[in-house]
Amino acid sequence: MRRTPLLDLARILNEVIPQAHYVGGIVRSSLLKRQSSDLDITLPPEDVKPAALELSRRLKAASFEMDAEFGVWRLVTHKDKIQIDLTAYQGKDLKADLLRRDFSFNALAYPVSALPQIEITPHPDGTARVILKRLQRKNIVDVVGGLQAVADKVIDENNPHVFKEDPLRMLRAFRSAAELGFSISPRTLAQIKKDRALINQPAGERVHEELERLFATSKAYENLLLMDSCGLLTALFPELEAQRACAEVYYGKGGVLKHTLDVFKRMEYLLDHLQKAFPKYAAKLAPIARHKALYKMTALLHDIAKPATAKKVGDRLRFFYHEERGAKMAKTVLERLHYSRADIRLICAMIGEHLRPSNLASNDVITDKGAYHFFRDLGEASVPMLLLCWADYTSYVTDAQLRRIMPKSGERLMSIARAQQTANVGKTLRHMQVLTLLLHKFFDQPKKVQPTRLITGRDVMDALSLPPSPKIGEILEAVSVAQVEGKIASRQDALDFLKTLDLRAQHIK
DSSP: OOOEEOHHHHHHHHHHOTTOEEETHHHHHHHTTOOBSSEEEEEOHHHHHHHHHHHHHHHTEEEEEEETTTTEEEEEETTTOOEEEEEEOSSSSHHHHHHTSSBGGGOEEEEGGGOOEEEEEEOTTSSEEEEEESOOGGGOEESSSHHHHHHHTEEOBSSTTHHHHOTHHHHHHHHHHHHHTOEEOHHHHHHHHHHGGGGGSSOHHHHHHHHHHHHTSSOHHHHHHHHHHTTHHHHHOGGGGGGGGTTHHHHOTTHHHHHHHHHHHHHHHHHHOHHHHOTTTHHHHHHHHTOHHHHHHHHHHTTTTHHHHEEEETTEEEETTHHHHHHHHHHHHHHHTTOOHHHHHHHHHHHHTTTHHHHHHTSSSOOHHHHHHHHHHHGGGHHHHHHHHHHHHHTTSOHHHHHHHGGGTTSOOOOHHHHGGGHHHHHHHHHHHHHHHHHHHHHHOHHHHSOOOOSOHHHHHHHHTOOSSHHHHHHHHHHHHHHHTTSOOSHHHHHHHHTTSOTTSSSOO
C-alpha cells in the first residue's frame, strides 16, 4: 500500500492549535509502529469549537459536534478521509486529563507544537490510517509510567476507579491484549474481578463493538479463558454460568462450559487454518469465513440451552431439543447486544439446526437427496453451519489427534462400523469426512443440491388442471427431488414426470 507523508497536516495543526497534544491511542500505536484509524487531540475546553471550525476550513474537512457534554468534535477530511477527534481536557489541565484515562499506556501525550511527521496510508475501506513518525522521547508527556508499560507490553489500570467510571474498559482490556499481544497486569485483573458485575451497564452497541474486535483476532480464545477466570465472561453472558456444573461426568471439570470454550478454540483455529482443514475448498470458503467474529459468537452460544434441557435417560444424559431452544435463547442475547436482524437470523439458524450434519452422518451413505434437503432447508446458513459443526466435532479430540486425522478428512467416507473401532477419534474423523463430502456436493456438484427449476407453478397448474394450492409447492418439490436423483433433466422430462404422480395422496412424494 502506498504511504504518503502529509507534512502540511502537522504544520496546519500546529498553526491552529499549538497548545494541543496528540493523546491516547495515536501516541501508543505510533510508539509500537502501528497505524491508527484516527488522530486523537486534546486541548482546553474553550478552544475546541473554534479549533474545529478553523481546521474544517483549512483542511477542507466535514466537522460536527459528537458530544456537547464532554466537548468532542470530529473532523473528516474530504480528500484523504483522515479522521481527527478534538476533545476538551477531562479535568483542569492536561495532567488531570491523562490521569483519568483508562490504562497507563493510553495516558501518553505528544505536543502538536513538536511537529511530528504524520504519515497517511489509504485503506481499502475508503478511509485512511495514520501514524506519527520521528517522535522525540523528551517531548512525550508521561505522568503514570505509560512508556514503561508500552516497553513491557502490559496493560495496567491508570487508577482504581477506571472501571467504575466506564465499565466497558474491562472488556477493552482483553480486546487490547488480543489486538496488541500484550498481557494484563495482575492488579488490573484483580480489579476487573471486583468490578465485573458493572459490565452490564454499558449500552449493548458498545459491548457488541468490543466483542467484534476481540473475536476478530487470533487470540480471542486465550483472552476468553482469562475473562472467565475473572468472572467477567459469565457476568457478561449470565446464561452461560449454568453450563459450568452441567454434564461434568461427560465433559469433565467445567462441564458444558468447558465444551463451549473448546468449540470456540476450534472455531478460531479453523478460521485461521482453512487450508489445513479444507485444502480443496479453502479458497471458496475464504469469503464466507471472513466473518470471524460472527462465527465465534455462534460457537460461544451454540449449546446455550443444554443445561435447561438436560435429562437423564437410563444411564445417559440427553439434551432433547437443545438446539431449537438454544436458538431462541441466543436470539435474546444477540438482541441485547444489538446485533443486526440479518446476523441474528444467520446465527440462530446455525444454532437451531447444528445437529443436521450429525443426523446425516448416522447413515452409512449420504445420498444426493439428503444433501439436497440439507442445503435447501438451511439456505444461507448451510455452509457457515458446516464450519460450526467442524469446530463442534473436533472439540472431542486432542490437538495431536486433530493434526493426525485432518489430512484424512478429504478421503472417502469411512463406514460407521469402522469409525466405531477407534471411539472418539474415528467418530470425529467420519463426521469431518461428511462435512467435506457436503462441501464437495455444494461446490463441485451444485446441480445436485441446488437444481435449476425446470418448470413453474403455472406449468403445473396448466398441465394438471389444478387450482392454486399448497399442493403445487409439493409437486414442484417432488420434481426437484427427481431432478437431483437424475430421473429427469429437461423441461419435457419434468412435464412427463407430472403424469406419474398420485395427486390423490395426502402428500406428494
